[in-house]
Amino acid sequence: MGKETLSITDNRTGKTYEVAIKNGTIKAMDLRQIRTDAEDFGLMTYDPAFTNTASCQSKITFIDGDRGILEYRGYPIEQLAERSNYLEVAYLVVNGELPTKAELEQWTFEINNHTLLHENVKKFMDGFHHDAHPMGMLISTVAALSTFYPDAKEVHDPETRHLDIVRLIAKMITMAAFAYRHSLGQRYVYPDNSLSYSGNFMNMLFRMTERPYKPNPVLERALDVLFILHADHEQNCSANAMRSVGSSQVDPYSAVAAATAALYGPLHGGANEAVLRMLKEIGSKDHVPAFIQEVKSGKGSRLMGFGHRVYKNYDPRAKFIKKMADEVFEVTGKNPLLEIAVELERIALQDEYFVSRKLYPNVDFYSGLIYEAMGFPVAMFPVLFAIPRTSGWLAQWLEMIQDSEQKIARPRQVYTGQRKLDYVPITERKK
Ligand code: CMC
Numbered sequence: 032m033g034k035e036t037l038s039i040t041d042n043r044t045g046k047t048y049e050v051a052i053k054n055g056t057i058k059a060m061d062l063r064q065i066r067t068d069a070e071d072f073g074l075m076t077y078d079p080a081f082t083n084t085a086s087c088q089s090k091i092t093f094i095d096g097d098r099g100i101l102e103y104r105g106y107p108i109e110q111l112a113e114r115s116n117y118l119e120v121a122y123l124v125v126n127g128e129l130p131t132k133a134e135l136e137q138w139t140f141e142i143n144n145h146t147l148l149h150e151n152v153k154k155f156m157d158g159f160h161h162d163a164h165p166m167g168m169l170i171s172t173v174a175a176l177s178t179f180y181p182d183a184k185e186v187h188d189p190e191t192r193h194l195d196i197v198r199l200i201a202k203m204i205t206m207a208a209f210a211y212r213h214s215l216g217q218r219y220v221y222p223d224n225s226l227s228y229s230g231n232f233m234n235m236l237f238r239m240t241e242r243p244y245k246p247n248p249v250l251e252r253a254l255d256v257l258f259i260l261h262a263d264h265e266q267n268c269s270a271n272a273m274r275s276v277g278s279s280q281v282d283p284y285s286a287v288a289a290a291t292a293a294l295y296g297p298l299h300g301g302a303n304e305a306v307l308r309m310l311k312e313i314g315s316k317d318h319v320p321a322f323i324q325e326v327k328s329g330k331g332s333r334l335m336g337f338g339h340r341v342y343k344n345y346d347p348r349a350k351f352i353k354k355m356a357d358e359v360f361e362v363t364g365k366n367p368l369l370e371i372a373v374e375l376e377r378i379a380l381q382d383e384y385f386v387s388r389k390l391y392p393n394v395d396f397y398s399g400l401i402y403e404a405m406g407f408p409v410a411m412f413p414v415l416f417a418i419p420r421t422s423g424w425l426a427q428w429l430e431m432i433q434d435s436e437q438k439i440a441r442p443r444q445v446y447t448g449q450r451k452l453d454y455v456p457i458t459e460r461k462k
Contacts, residue, residue, distance in 0.1 A: 041074075043067050056085050075443050081266075082340070087274065087437065091124060091426050092265040099344035103263060104128070112351050117258035118142060118228050121200055121422035124263050125429065139228075145201035146222035146231065148209070149179050153219060156209050165210035166295045166413045172206045173199075174288035183282035186432055195283050196425045203418045204228065208235030211411055220244075229255040232418070237406070249362045250405055253355055254415075257398060260348040261416050263423025265341075269293035269300065273424040274431045275440040283428055290424045291417050297335075300416040303395035303402070306336040307409050310368040310375075310400075319374045327384045334379060336396030343389035352397045363404040372400060 037057055040047045050061040063073035078084045093102040101108040104123050111120050122130045122138045130138060155175055159168050177183055180198065185191040209219050212235075220235045223243060230246040233254065238244040264270070272293035277286040294300035309332065313322050325331030339346060360366065376392055379385040402412055431437050 039065065041065050041067075054088075059084070075445075077445055081271070086266060086271065086440075087431065087434065089265065089427070089430060090127065091423070091430060092263045094265055094341050096339070096341035096343050099342060099347050099350075101264075101347045108260065108347055109351060112256050112259050115259060116227070117255045117262070117419060120259045120262050121419075124422050124426045125196060141197045142201045142228065143222075143224040143231075145198045146205050146224060148202055148205050152176070152179070152206070153209065156206075156213055159213060161216060162214065163210075164410055165207070165214060166291070166301075166410070166417070168210040168213065169203075169206055169414055169417060170288050170291045170295065172210070173203075173291055174285055176202065177282045177284035177288075180282075180284065183284055184280075186277075186280050186282065192283070192429065192432070196429070199283060199287055199421055199425060203421045204232040205235060207411075207414045207418055208232060210414065211236050211408075214408075214410070227251065227255065229258060247362060249358055253359045253401060254405070256355060257352070257401065257415070258419035260351060260394065261419040263420070263426060266427075267299065267340075268296070269420065270424060270427045273427050274437075277428045277431055278437060278440040280432075280439075283425065286428060287421060287424055290420075294417050294420065295413055300413040300420070302335055302393070303399040303412040303416065304409050305332075306372075306395050307368070307399040307403060307412070309335045310371050313371050313375075316370050316374045319371060319378055323375070323378055323382065327382075334375065334385070334390070336393055336399075337379060337385065338388070338390040339393045342391065342393065345391045346393045348394040349392045349396055352394065352401065353392075356397055356401055359401050359404055363406075366400045366404045368403070369400055372397065 035052045036049050037052055038047055038049050039062075044067055046065075048061075048065055050057050059076055062075065065074040066072075076084065091104065093105070094100065103111060103120065104127055106123070106129070111123075115123075118139050119130060119135055121142075122135065152172060152175065156168060156172060176198075180195065182191055183195045205222055212219050220238045222231050223234050224231065226234055226244075226246065230251045233246040233251060234244040266274075269290040273286050273290035276289040277283065297305045313319060322331070323334070326334045356369070360369070376396070379390070384390075398415075399409070399412055402415055403409070407415065
């Protein structure tokens with residue numbers, strides 16, 4: 032192999048520059064030396080939506096989008112989904128190693144002991160309108176937590192960071208469940224710490240008068256596996272929001288609120304909600320070909336749950352979820368929309384439009400069907416994504432805070448507007 036450098040010739044000046052290549056990247060700042068004269072600011076790259084720009088070095092999640100590979104801290108997602116549980120995976124993602132038995136017990140104990148919310152949070156949540164979207168409630172309530180834990184602004188103190196990480200992972204299920212109960216006008220159910228993380232969540236969501244609440248083990252495990260599959264996904268929109276907002280050294284509650292807001296959008300965590308609405312709109316298997324035609328014409332919506340910025344192959348999470356759907360449907364009965372989804376997938380995977388663009392089902396294509404069969408309303412779907420992704424966001428935040436190469440995130444722009452205009456009094460302005 033030749034030298035690990037890149038030679039660049041600037042045809043404006045005829046000068047040649049040599050910049051280092053490390054880990055398949057060049058440093059954008061190395062381009063700044065390329066100037067036409069002393070007045071020139073220097074060359075920058077233009078990369079809207081960061082499609083080819085690495086914003087950090089990371090040891091958390093590995094994705095090979097062409098081969099459909101996903102690993103957390105080096106462990107294949109399939110092994111974690113089959114053999115681990117969500118809290119163990121959250122420990123792995125946040126701390127970098129699988130825990131020993133004692134470490135896992137301590138971690139589980141800590142999380143269980145922080146699931147309660149301050150009573151004032153309840154009052155605060157009561158103030159939302161009866162039909163408030165639970166994701167809007169979650170975003171605001173997470174942000175409000177920073178006012179309960181003012182020490183959280185000590186982001187350089189490892190002990191404070193640890194406590195806030197535990198609190199956030201623990202309280203996410205309680206806030207999410209309270210948002211759900213609020214939408215139903217039902218009294219809030221307090222955590223039962225003798226249950227597993229996902230079992231406790233189901234208890235706070237679904238418990239009526241029974242005591243104690245016993246989650247169905249198949250559904251409890253399915254929810255836990257869905258949490259594992261959603262724990263992290265490297266530099267996606269919400270992780271980028273977490274890092275970007277966190278880079279101002281704001282407390283992690285405020286940064287998680289920003290990340291949750293990013294996840295709310297229909298092109299990100301809101302996609303599983305959009306998939307369900309799309310399947311309902313299609314209505315029957317026979318309408319699938321016409322719907323596909325409409326997507327291809329560009330006049331209708333996109334095929335939601337298909338395509339990914341990174342995966343140009345079947346999303347490994349979608350593969351696992353599709354397999355798991357049968358086990359869930361055995362308990363809940365088959366979701367009638369499954370037939371439409373399977374037909375959509377069958378047709379799209381043979382269609383030149385989708386094949387040539389490498390558009391495959393992503394994690395959101397089948398997850399919504401499972402959530403619906405488990406009794407979740409569509410509006411809760413992005414919330415079910417936000418709960419497990421909290422561990423990923425916190426891992427990304429922790430890595431960013433401790434990375435000496437990171438500074439406050441501040442991209443450059445290419446200014447294309449007007450300059451040096453003279454102010455015109457309002458009476459003299461013309462359209
Ligand atoms: N249906 C129809 N056409 C599509 C779709 C789709 N779902 N996704 C991409 N395309 C087309 C797009 O129109 C474009 O075609 P052309 O080259 O002719 O203009 C081409 O494929 C490339 O699309 P892009 O918008 O440049 O790709 P992107 O990497 O910017 O977008 C995406 C990625 C996920 C936003 C997009 O595929 C999409 O909108 N999918 C539907 C929403 C969805 O399912 N989102 C969940 C993502 S996975 C969960 C998560 O990580 O949040």
